[in-house]
Amino acid sequence: MAIPRFKIKKIFFTAIEVILLLVLFSCGDNISLNSPKGLVVIIKADDLGDTTPNWNRFMKMVVDKQINAGVGIIAKKVTKSGSITEIQRVSNILQDNKFPVIEFWNHGYDHSKINGVEEFMRTTDNFQFEHIQLAQNFFVQNLHFTAHTFSAPFNKTSKETLSVLSHFPEINVWMCYQKLETEYSKDWKDPNQKVIHLYDKHIILNVDYLYVHDFPADKIIDNYNEDKNKPYILIQIHPAGWTDEDFNEFDQLIHFYKDSNRAMFMTPYQYYQYLHKNLTPDD
């Protein structure tokens, strides 16, 4: 028996409706829940060892301009007591919500690259475990606080890194350049992709802008219309090598975001706590 044409049409449209509903519900855990008050900007400043005039200038700027940033420490390269004292002093500068203005995070133990082998790539799981542990110990024993965020030197990791990180329950945030680092499993949820629930103890943040030397802020400003639809963006920078011009560009970017309330700055772990509702959006 032939199916009447109108029936075929009906079946066809019903199928489309079902697909649309499925799409709606899969996004229905709406990721905009991950930034109810608009775009969150997270600064990832890499490679702090001993403090330098550039680092002091950068950290002072973050404090004076009343923004927030994450600064990645290479544990073995912090060798001077003056550097330790300064990092401790800065770590005690708090926002109104009691979170540090600058969050220092684990950027590996030695940032090594020996014969093309990076610290967290093509090294054994024992080696990687030891290096994360040594760096975590440095934070607790020398700096007197805990690192809750990790990101590997050179944005290079391997499947060993994924398994090793699971042994450090205090590390809740992993910052990755997901074009290069693909090992993270579904246990590490990216707030740009999935809703973060209170029981999710691991979030992964993807680098949107990666600047190894200079800091061309205009590229980020030009992209704002696209970025503003995301829950967060992550900007990776290296202030140790900045010139006056780069500091000026950073200043421009801060004003661009702050002057018209286009975005709010958070540190990586602060964003984790925000997603876990331990901070209200107005904090």
Ligand SMILES: [Zn+2]
């Ligand atoms: Zn680095």
